[in-house]
Amino acid sequence: MEGLPPVPRTKDGLARLTEARTKHGLYTKEKRAEARRFAEQGRQMRGELKELEAWFVDHGHLSKKWRKDWEL
Helix, strand or coil: CCCCCCCCCCHHHHHHHHHHHCCCHHHCHHHHHHHHHHHHHHHHHHHHHHHHHHHHHHCCCCCCCHHHHCCC
């Protein structure tokens, strides 16, 4: 077909394309793994903060509407 860019049609072709794209820059396997670890740490910290917030609200140290006080 004319006018269409060539695309990998086999698993081997797709693997070559993926490998070429992930050799350097933002998409290296190491950087992607680091980004996944960083994201997981963020999710874990937000979960812990949510638990702490609930504890402080339940024990009367924070009002349920404390976030409204910090809006700009």
